[in-house]
Amino acid sequence: xxxxxxxxxxxxxxxxxxxxxxxGAVEAQANSRIRAEMLRVLGRALAVRMVDAGSCNGCELEVxxxxxxYYNLEGLGIHFVASPRHADLLLVTGPVSSxxxxxxxxxxxxxxxxxxxxxxxxxxxxxxxxGSSYAIVGPVARILPVDVTVHGCPxxxxxxxxxxxxxxxxxxxxVKKGQEIVEKG
Numbered sequence: 676x677x678x679x680x681x682x683x684x685x686x687x688x689x690x691x692x693x694x695x696x697x698x699g700a701v702e703a704q705a706n707s708r709i710r711a712e713m714l715r716v717l718g719r720a721l722a723v724r725m726v727d728a729g730s731c732n733g734c735e736l737e738v739x740x741x742x743x744x745y746y747n748l749e750g751l752g753i754h755f756v757a758s759p760r761h762a763d764l765l766l767v768t769g770p771v772s773s774x775x776x777x778x779x780x781x782x783x784x785x786x787x788x789x790x791x792x793x794x795x796x797x798x799x800x801x802x803x804x805x806g807s808s809y810a811i812v813g814p815v816a817r818i819l820p821v822d823v824t825v826h827g828c829p830x831x832x833x834x835x836x837x838x839x840x841x842x843x844x845x846x847x848x849x850v851k852k853g854q855e856i857v858e859k860g
Contacts, residue, residue: 720752721843724762724786728779728815729805730769733829734796738766740832753839759785764842767819768795770802771812783819791842794821795835797828 727735741748742755756762759782771779783790794815797803805811815821822845825838 720754721764721839722754722756722762723764723766723839724756724759724782725766725768726775726779726782728767728769728775728799729772729811730796730798734768734798737829737832737835738768738795741835746832746836748836759783760787762786763789764791764793764839765819766793766795766839767799767815770798770805771815771818772810773812774810776812776818779815779818791845792819792821792823793838793842794824795838796830797826800824800826803828 725735725738740746741753748754759765763786765783765786767779783792792815794800798805799815802811802814812818816824823838823842825834827834830838
């Protein structure tokens, strides 16, 4: 045990240095501004229905990261729902496989108007590495009218959040329908 303690004292800390503390007041102000903007546009919280149309689950992992305390999706008023009848926005990941085409169409048709669609990842945008497969029907835009495409393989949670906010604010003049968010390289 003494040998281990001496080695720890000699080597020191080998992990990354801690990240500088965020200014909680600035972050809280930004969150409240985003929530206020979303409530102004929607009039209520944003309900999101997510459909995996045939992806490798990389994008789903990043979408799940939005629910952690760092991104705090629930605190911004964005909630995932189980039923498309309660959804304002459809989040689609992966290329549309032949087995998921009908289910994706039915999910979209069950949503109330106005329907927003966000295609997540390179596979949803252009089929990615799955493009030449016999089991793939095509990208999401071939099946549904896509409002916003978030590029990346997989896109970061910050890019996903930005894509959701662009979809919500699509009626504003600065953001046009069909706008694409390109992953920063």
